[in-house]
Amino acid sequence: MNRREFIGSSAAAAAATAVYGWPVGMEAQSAARPIGIQIGAVSFLDEGTDNVLAALRDMADINMLFLATFTYGRGIGGRQPHGTPLPDHGKQEYDDNYHGGNFATPHPQYYKNTSIVPEKAPDHPGYDVIADVLPRAHAHGMKVICWFEDVFRKDVAGLDKAFEIDLHGRPAARVCYRNPNTLNFWLGLTEDYLRSYPVDGLMFGSERQGPLNTALGASHGGAATPATAGCFCPYCLEAARKEGINVERATRGYLALERWVDSLKGGRKPADGAFVTFWRILVEQPEVLAWERLWNEGLRDTYRAMYRKAHEIAPAKSMGWHIWHTNSFAPFYRAEQDYAAFSEYSDFLKVVMYHDSGGPRMARYIRNVNATLFADLTLDQTTELTYRVQQYGAEAPLDKLPTAGLSADYVRRETRRAVAGVTGKTRVWPGIEIDIPTGEHEKKSTPDSAYQAVKATFEAGAHGIILSRKYSEMKLENLRAAGRAIRESARTA
Numbered sequence: 001m002n003r004r005e006f007i008g009s010s011a012a013a014a015a016a017t018a019v020y021g022w023p024v025g026m027e028a029q030s031a032a033r034p035i036g037i038q039i040g041a042v043s044f045l046d047e048g049t050d051n052v053l054a055a056l057r058d059m060a061d062i063n064m065l066f067l068a069t070f071t072y073g074r075g076i077g078g079r080q081p082h083g084t085p086l087p088d089h090g091k092q093e094y095d096d097n098y099h100g101g102n103f104a105t106p107h108p109q110y111y112k113n114t115s116i117v118p119e120k121a122p123d124h125p126g127y128d129v130i131a132d133v134l135p136r137a138h139a140h141g142m143k144v145i146c147w148f149e150d151v152f153r154k155d156v157a158g159l160d161k162a163f164e165i166d167l168h169g170r171p172a173a174r175v176c177y178r179n180p181n182t183l184n185f186w187l188g189l190t191e192d193y194l195r196s197y198p199v200d201g202l203m204f205g206s207e208r209q210g211p212l213n214t215a216l217g218a219s220h221g222g223a224a225t226p227a228t229a230g231c232f233c234p235y236c237l238e239a240a241r242k243e244g245i246n247v248e249r250a251t252r253g254y255l256a257l258e259r260w261v262d263s264l265k266g267g268r269k270p271a272d273g274a275f276v277t278f279w280r281i282l283v284e285q286p287e288v289l290a291w292e293r294l295w296n297e298g299l300r301d302t303y304r305a306m307y308r309k310a311h312e313i314a315p316a317k318s319m320g321w322h323i324w325h326t327n328s329f330a331p332f333y334r335a336e337q338d339y340a341a342f343s344e345y346s347d348f349l350k351v352v353m354y355h356d357s358g359g360p361r362m363a364r365y366i367r368n369v370n371a372t373l374f375a376d377l378t379l380d381q382t383t384e385l386t387y388r389v390q391q392y393g394a395e396a397p398l399d400k401l402p403t404a405g406l407s408a409d410y411v412r413r414e415t416r417r418a419v420a421g422v423t424g425k426t427r428v429w430p431g432i433e434i435d436i437p438t439g440e441h442e443k444k445s446t447p448d449s450a451y452q453a454v455k456a457t458f459e460a461g462a463h464g465i466i467l468s469r470k471y472s473e474m475k476l477e478n479l480r481a482a483g484r485a486i487r488e489s490a491r492t493a
């Protein structure tokens, strides 16, 4: 389908005004329920900016764009990666040379206090996604939120001066939140977006967790890797000493965790079992837990500083956070995502509730922790334990989980929990998935699964919604089905 033929630009803007009664300009729609979608530069270039905006309005009443403005990753930038089918729109070609970076234009004056060199994404020479999309989105009655995340290429100039230091004193190819180069880079980007463009808000995401959770392998990502636990850089050691945390005992505790994981991986279960041995490490070296808190405080201090900076510059504009999918699987990570505490420095939370890919991802999480902390249990027992502590209802047994996905009931429960958790003015805009790539025989999105998830979101009291992860991976029939649920929920609201 050729979107260029879909509808002309001025006609689209006029249609938006006619249907929604919104004049050009944002004031009149400030009370509208946010119906957001995540979208990257490539979609506007492939399909034409006005065509895309008109189509999003037409298919799902979208009134807020979460523009992928900074990332080096493929999750929210670029087209589908090789090996996953291209959807039924956009250029039918893989962008294997995807690079990433800042998809707008970095202004050097905002990055004076960081070693990390801001880089304009070289993917689309001469193109600035905010400069292109923002005025046209406003003309269509849509708000624009800059959406940026902590995903770098290892070779970004100056990044090495911000790296975490792992348990064995080696630099890790990820940034330490307590390193001033990291903090000043995020503050620079915050200021750059808000001062250089009249955008409507910001959303930042960090899909990372602390050293204890890393040591346990408590996520849907890679298996347990205690050797890479961090951070033990001079800034973190200094912060620990200030907090009165015994650094030597923390290190000893993580080394003990490493031996524990290695022996379990080698099929040698300790005589006392996996769990008791783990708990002994914790009670003998409670600094293991203190180090997990220290890591989280580094991230939370970053959130607080970004929020403060954003509101100094633009008090009326929204700033919020993407909350990683691990929140749905691991009680350890979930305990660290306290929505009430978040509310002090959040205008909105995008709590990720990807239900289709949630199936295979949950299965990977269960296998990961069944190899470490819950090695005393069977896989089925670990599955049951996880569902119960996460307050889920009847989800699929482990062997069916990758093909069944998680249910709309999971979305309903997670939405309710988030709405009940936030306080004050903080809004909950769940991240609902459409067509996140999964393995060959794993659950795919369907019109019905998209429809049911969106319906559940609003039935549970969500204040808005963010269709995720990116338009360039969504099939139009699934997006339209989400749109049907959005319209029905608007009528019953």
Ligand SMILES: [Zn+2]
Binding pocket: 164, 165, 176, 177, 178, 179, 231, 232, 233, 234, 235, 236
């Ligand atoms: Zn550090």
